[in-house]
Amino acid sequence: MYATMPVYYPTFRYAREHDEVELWRESHRINMECKGQINRRALEANNSRELDLMIIDLIRVYGLERTMCVLSRTIQYKDWDERLSQAVKERAKRFHFSEQEYEDPTKQYICHDLDPCVLDMMYRKLMEQEANQTALDFQRNELESEQEID
Secondary structure: OOOOOOOOOOOHHHHHHOOOHHHHHHHHHHHHHHHHHHHHHHHHHHHOOOHHHHHHHHHHHHOHHHHHHHHHHHHHHOOOOOOOOHHHHHHHOOOOOOOOOOOOHHHHHOOOOOOHHHHHHHHHHHHHHHHHHHHHHHHHHHHHHHHHHO
């Protein structure tokens, strides 16, 4: 549904200055919807052992990048929590959120009620999906290169 829509990373101020407010608003709306789905489904999915299915659904609807982006905001906010693995914390740091003097809208992406252990498990699964996607992309590029040579 939204999986092919790119995440808009610049600040609202940048969007306003470059006539991209609608892009910012749409991306923000989708991010908030993704966060809502995570908040509604994560605990139940973990308890019913359907976390993998939930991850697949999130990726299908919102895309891998957006799902990781939204969860990264929560991980960065909770980076003090020892229940989050170092690998997860390090990967989440690759997403940059602007901290501004006024209220930062990306703070709205924080899933306050998400159990840190479930968060860590979800993000690890997303990292696995990311690695699989990277490997597939590499294979496709290699195949295309071979076809060009022929």
